[in-house]
Amino acid sequence: MKLTVSLEKKLRGFTLKTDFTLQDEVFALLGASGCGKSMTLKCIAGIECPDKGRIVLDGKVLFDSRQKINLPPQQRQIGYLFQNYALFPNMTIAENIRFVMPSSSPKTTEKLQDLLTRFQLTGLEDAYPASLSGGQQQRAALARILASQAKLLLLDEPFAALDSYLKGQLETELMDILPAYSGAAIFVSHDRGEVYRLADRAAVMHQGQLDIPQNTKALFHNPQTLTATLLTGCKNISRAQRVDNGHIYAADWDLTLKTAAEPSPKVKYAAIRAHFLTAQETTAGENIFPMEVLRVIEDTFSYIIMVRPQGKAVKPLRWEISKLEWHKQKNTSLSLYLPPEQIILLER
Numbered sequence: 001m002k003l004t005v006s007l008e009k010k011l012r013g014f015t016l017k018t019d020f021t022l023q024d025e026v027f028a029l030l031g032a033s034g035c036g037k038s039m040t041l042k043c044i045a046g047i048e049c050p051d052k053g054r055i056v057l058d059g060k061v062l063f064d065s066r067q068k069i070n071l072p073p074q075q076r077q078i079g080y081l082f083q084n085y086a087l088f089p090n091m092t093i094a095e096n097i098r099f100v101m102p103s104s105s106p107k108t109t110e111k112l113q114d115l116l117t118r119f120q121l122t123g124l125e126d127a128y129p130a131s132l133s134g135g136q137q138q139r140a141a142l143a144r145i146l147a148s149q150a151k152l153l154l155l156d157e158p159f160a161a162l163d164s165y166l167k168g169q170l171e172t173e174l175m176d177i178l179p180a181y182s183g184a185a186i187f188v189s190h191d192r193g194e195v196y197r198l199a200d201r202a203a204v205m206h207q208g209q210l211d212i213p214q215n216t217k218a219l220f221h222n223p224q225t226l227t228a229t230l231l232t233g234c235k236n237i238s239r240a241q242r243v244d245n246g247h248i249y250a251a252d253w254d255l256t257l258k259t260a261a262e263p264s265p266k267v268k269y270a271a272i273r274a275h276f277l278t279a280q281e282t283t284a285g286e287n288i289f290p291m292e293v294l295r296v297i298e299d300t301f302s303y304i305i306m307v308r309p310q311g312k313a314v315k316p317l318r319w320e321i322s323k324l325e326w327h328k329q330k331n332t333s334l335s336l337y338l339p340p341e342q343i344i345l346l347e348r
Contacts, residue, residue: 001151001183007043007053007063011036016043016208026178028187028199028216030231036208037188041154044186045080046073058151079150081158085141087129093140094125100148115143118173135162139170146177153178153185159194174198192233196220204228225348229271234344235318236277240270248345252315253308258286260341269346274304274320276342280335287338291317296326307336 002023009016016036020027029037042048044055044062052065057078062071073080079100080086087096097115101108116122119139129137138158145153158174159167175198178185189195195202196216203213206227214224223229229237238252242263249256250270257270280288291307294316303326305319310333319336321329 001058002056003044003058003152003184003186004054004056005040005044007040007050007055009039009043009048009050011039011208014208016040018205018210020203020210020213022184022186022201024184025200026185026187026198027213028189028195028202029205029210030189030192030195030202031205032190032231035205037190037205038156040205041080041156041186041188044152045078045154046071046076047080077149077151078154079145079148079152080154081138081141081145081156085129085134085137087137087141087144089129092126092128093121093132096129096140097144097147100144102149111147115147119143119170135166138162142170146181151183153181153183155185155187157189158187159191171197190231192220192231204231206231222344224346226269226346229269229344229346234271234273236274237269237271238315240267240345242267248343253317254312254314255289255309255338257338257343258340259343259345261345263345264347266347267345268348271344271346272338272342274318276339277317277319278337278339279321279325279329280337283335285337287340288335289338290333291336292333298323302326307334 004021006019016039018040029040031037039048043050046062049070050063053063055063057076061069062076063069091099094112098108098112101111116125119142121140121143124132124136142158159170162170187199199216201213202216202219204211204227211225211228219228220232223232238250240248240250242265243249243256245262247256247258248263248267248270282288283290290310292310293305293307295306297304302320302322305321306316307319308314308316
């Protein structure tokens, strides 16, 4: 199952431009609220009409501005999980799910019961949506789109209304369901953890512009842009410039750093994730710097230590360390090592 999307749509403040292809995979759009992620899904589903472009699903043209093709949503074979669930209010949960299932299938009842069990809706089949919590409605909506014969699933922030325990359970369910699904899925989120765990490939969206899609693990290991670096959770970012073939100068930290990759003359930023910094007992060696501790922030299972190079009134760095390791430190000054292979170099 192959989906090709190329579209443009003028929105308030920017023009949405997306161009990507996916095939039998879970593809994620990662971006902040209001960047155009949900609008992209709505254009694919046929709820909104692009200004121009072309959308093809499994060889079937869903939209083509030049040929003036724009199939209605019911002809697109797409399952869409809306942020507001969009359950039929006058139908019970069982009726909502059964509505999208082939009526002629002898296994309809069996499949319905399996979905009710899988999404913890047993006992709620005769309830109406208005009587359910937001989380229960969302689970019912997920069950309904998986009951359809959709070739493509569009998941728009599917865990937004769930508590952390239930969210974890449904994530695990989707990890089992999506790889076995015969079609493909597009998953929209601003939660980098969800994207990392669920998506095969991902692309960062910012103000309607889509970065080049990457393997999800590669995106987090080596984001190509400043926006992607921020959205994938990196907190330590500095303006930077090339010094020589193996060094850059990080201006916001006033540090000259050795890099594993040769820096380009076009390098603009350097970044390193907080958990890659390591404490050292010596100050000898490249990328080892004496630091002063500015603030200690206790998190659930770790400490976040705000530090800066000793004697320099510069932007602090963020260092994340386990509680056990921090209790071994207990120093107001220490030396930290910034591994060259973990320094991310960005040109834009």
